Amino acid sequence: MVTSDVLIPIVMARLLRNGESVFHGVASPLPMVAILLAKKLHAPDLVYLNITGSTDPVPAHLPRSTVDPALFAHTRSRVTLTDLFDLSARGKLDTAFLSGVQIDEHGNINMSLIPGDGGDVHRPKVRLPGGAGSAAIMPTAKRTILWRTKHDARTFVERVTFRTTGGNVDRVVTPLCVLKRVNGALEVETIHPDVDSEQVRAQTGWYVDVDERTPRTPEPSDEELRALREVDPDDVRLIEF
Amino acid sequence: MRNKLTSLQDAIALVSNDAVVALGGNTLHRAPIAAVHELIRQHKHGLNIVKTAGAYDVDILCGAGVASAVSAGFIGYENVFGMAQLYRSAVEQGRVRANEHACYSVIAGLRAATQGVPFMPVNAFALSDVPLAQGYRKVADPYSDEEVYAMPAIKPDVAIIHVHEADADGNGRIYGSLFEDVLMVTAAKRVILTAEKIVDGATFEAQPELTSISGFMVDHVVHAPRGAHPCSCHGIYDVDLAFLSDFSAHTQSPKQFEEWLSQHVSSAKC
Numbered sequence: 001m002v003t004s005d006v007l008i009p010i011v012m013a014r015l016l017r018n019g020e021s022v023f024h025g026v027a028s029p030l031p032m033v034a035i036l037l038a039k040k041l042h043a044p045d046l047v048y049l050n051i052t053g054s055t056d057p058v059p060a061h062l063p064r065s066t067v068d069p070a071l072f073a074h075t076r077s078r079v080t081l082t083d084l085f086d087l088s089a090r091g092k093l094d095t096a097f098l099s100g101v102q103i104d105e106h107g108n109i110n111m112s113l114i115p116g117d118g119g120d121v122h123r124p125k126v127r128l129p130g131g132a133g134s135a136a137i138m139p140t141a142k143r144t145i146l147w148r149t150k151h152d153a154r155t156f157v158e159r160v161t162f163r164t165t166g167g168n169v170d171r172v173v174t175p176l177c178v179l180k181r182v183n184g185a186l187e188v189e190t191i192h193p194d195v196d197s198e199q200v201r202a203q204t205g206w207y208v209d210v211d212e213r214t215p216r217t218p219e220p221s222d223e224e225l226r227a228l229r230e231v232d233p234d235d236v237r238l239i240e241f
Numbered sequence: 242m243r244n245k246l247t248s249l250q251d252a253i254a255l256v257s258n259d260a261v262v263a264l265g266g267n268t269l270h271r272a273p274i275a276a277v278h279e280l281i282r283q284h285k286h287g288l289n290i291v292k293t294a295g296a297y298d299v300d301i302l303c304g305a306g307v308a309s310a311v312s313a314g315f316i317g318y319e320n321v322f323g324m325a326q327l328y329r330s331a332v333e334q335g336r337v338r339a340n341e342h343a344c345y346s347v348i349a350g351l352r353a354a355t356q357g358v359p360f361m362p363v364n365a366f367a368l369s370d371v372p373l374a375q376g377y378r379k380v381a382d383p384y385s386d387e388e389v390y391a392m393p394a395i396k397p398d399v400a401i402i403h404v405h406e407a408d409a410d411g412n413g414r415i416y417g418s419l420f421e422d423v424l425m426v427t428a429a430k431r432v433i434l435t436a437e438k439i440v441d442g443a444t445f446e447a448q449p450e451l452t453s454i455s456g457f458m459v460d461h462v463v464h465a466p467r468g469a470h471p472c473s474c475h476g477i478y479d480v481d482l483a484f485l486s487d488f489s490a491h492t493q494s495p496k497q498f499e500e501w502l503s504q505h506v507s508s509a510k511c
Contacts, residue, residue, distance in 0.1 A: 026268050026294050027319035051267060052418040063481075065319045067268045067294070068378040068473040072417050080419050081267070081293060082352075089364035105316060112341055112371065116333075121374040127332040129317035129324065132294055136345035136365035142395075165343075166368030239320045 107169030138167025314344035350395030400429035408442030411459025417475025
């Protein structure tokens with residue numbers, strides 16, 4: 001049986017295209033692994049961008065922080081964070097990886113807060129880390145791929161309690177399935193191997209149209225599994241689980 | 242130029258309570274921690290901390306009662322240690338105001354200050370509850386009437402930047418990632434550099450293009466070896482995971498945090 005820590009980065013990598021520019025921000029070990037994996041497998045000319053300001057780094061080891069100097073190794077140029085946001089703002093960033101503590105049916109994310117009494121946003125019940133650059137990137141990047149390592153009805157909610165941002169969400173990759181945004185709403189595109197369609201329905205906070213005929217996410221190939229071991233031999237990505 | 246070398250104590254003594262203070266670096270990397278610890282030792286209070294993405298720096302300033310507002314896009318230890326507990330509880334208890342930003346809107350505010358204009362249009366927040374919560378407003382393009390969010394200028398009273406090398410005039414070199422540090426320098430009223438190494442400025446003449454920060458924009462230079470620890474400093478030291486793990490374990494109760502502060506910050510020599 002294939003585990004989520006193996007399947008999720010492989011599925012994320014499959015979504016990436018050769019030649020496109022792809023960005024991840026802070027706290028993004030799985031996107032880091034997925035991008036390096038895609039470059040190794042089918043997208044050698046993908047342009048890998050991240051907060052360190054490197055392009056196409058070749059890290060000697062994978063760091064736990066995705067702003068680490070390890071992600072600056074072998075870059076041939078240096079840009080600033082401003083340059084990366086500007087790139088997205090003028091519509092030239094192809095793909096961004098983002099996530100949310102809550103993700104709703106329309107692909108809105110909440111990384112900000114759970115409001116306090118009477119909807120108070122200044123004295124929140126829970127203060128979350130904040131969306132980092134997502135409120136700028138998600139509406140302007142050509143597409144966003146969301147990922148989460150948890151798929152339950154507290155995470156996948158009908159409506160976020162605070163909208164950090166909406167935007168150009170294309171896919172959402174979870175431990176149970178891949179969701180695709182169609183006409184503004186997230187639909188289940190494929191269900192992962194060994195996952196029951198009833199489980200997807202029960203653990204999603206809105207009605208999802210799934211049954212035994214819903215397509216299955218293809219199992220990882222031997223080539224994909226081998227490439228994943230080469231990219232992340234120390235299993236750094238496990239800190240997300 | 243005049244010699245700007247000074248002690249950490251004297252440089253930080255010039256930071257007034259209630260100041261807007263921009264901190265260089267990003268999350269666990271090249272944050273000016275020696276200066277952050279000195280702000281705590283000098284019992285500063287009421288500071289509004291400006292940062293794109295912060296971690297230990299902002300967390301400990303919130304826990305120690307130094308910060309009363311945080312203007313940032315992200316505060317957390319990424320996946321390394323989870324939530325910034327001191328920041329989180331300070332906001333939830335109303336001791337610190339979270340001025341939520343997208344990182345790009347912090348940059349826009351700093352750009353406005355840098356360019357001497359009151360606000361800066363920013364292509365962000367098109368589909369967000371943040372502007373309403375924070376009072377960010379739109380302006381109409383006078384040429385097309387298209388509306389765009391306008392970020393008020395963020396004009397730090399002080400920017401504190403940790404660099405690899407500086408000379409006595411304040412010329413500063415940063416190796417590896419720059420983040421938004423040069424923008425913080427140009428936006429701020431006063432600039433403090435803390436440096437791993439103080440070098441003879443004549444050595445910069447062979448390749449001046451490697452000097453990102455010009456001395457004429459800098460007010461004070463402090464020699465602070467390992468001045469980003471426990472954060473990383475590109476090419477010199479990595480993130481100190483053991484130190485941060487110990488810190489993180491002591492942020493669960495105020496008493497433990499006090500003990501940790503007195504052991505690692507209050508009594509520490511700089």
